[in-house]
Amino acid sequence: MDGTMGWRIADQEWRKGPWTPAEDKLLSDYVALHGEGRWSSVAGCSGLKRNGKSCRLRWVNYLRPGLKKGQLTPQEEGIIIELHALWGNKWSTIARYLPGRTDNEIKNYWRTHFKKQEKPSKNKKNRKFEDHNSYTEDQMVKGTINNTKLDESEENNIGMIIEQTHVMLQETATNFTSPMATGVQHQQNPCMLAQDVASWWDTVADDGLWSGFMWNQDHDHHPNQAMVEQPFTPCF
């Protein structure tokens, strides 16, 4: 089944591992000349000893213009949290609402920060993060937060935040689904969703409580699971 056109071929014929600056330049030059796509022909045209898959990944995740480097902003984190609550591990879908961020980056971020809450770390950095992010919804509702440094005022506000979050999430879901129900989903600019979320996020962030909530990521089924399957129109 494996062809010889560059996508699938005997492994030993392709270079693997970290990319060198020279390889990056070859790939960049190739894309500048031929545009994105046609990954299977990169090796033949550019002299790279990388398969098409590897080239595409390198371009999308690292070389593509407009990529943001560095830490995610609180706004971006909020969008990730919200969209993950809506869609689950649809990283590429979530990434479309975060211009300049890649699905790989978002996936890595999520796994690093949220996935393994069940195994709290003693690491200082991680503790710092957990102080703000490691509460399940249930814990918050019950007000039985372990290992926190929240002061009283913050604790008192958690319930309010939860309620506000639920309302905003429902509103967001409603706004997002109703156009689909009326068959005009393709006319809606999906960036509006990101704006809505970001706008709401600013509200929460302004209270200094942005990270005081977290859905229980261990849920296999999301509260809006049906929406995960809904089609949408990409921003770009």
Next chain:
DNA sequence: AAAAGTACCAACCGCCGGTAG
């Protein structure tokens, strides 16, 4: 100072859907 633990990130792998021949 060194070992162990942890976080972060780049890259690989397998699978799947679309599509051209």
Next chain:
DNA sequence: ACTACCGGCGGTTGGTACTTT
């Protein structure tokens, strides 16, 4: 209709840097 290839996606792994003990 069938087959093979391409492009894309999500899961996973391995390496490196950083932090803690």
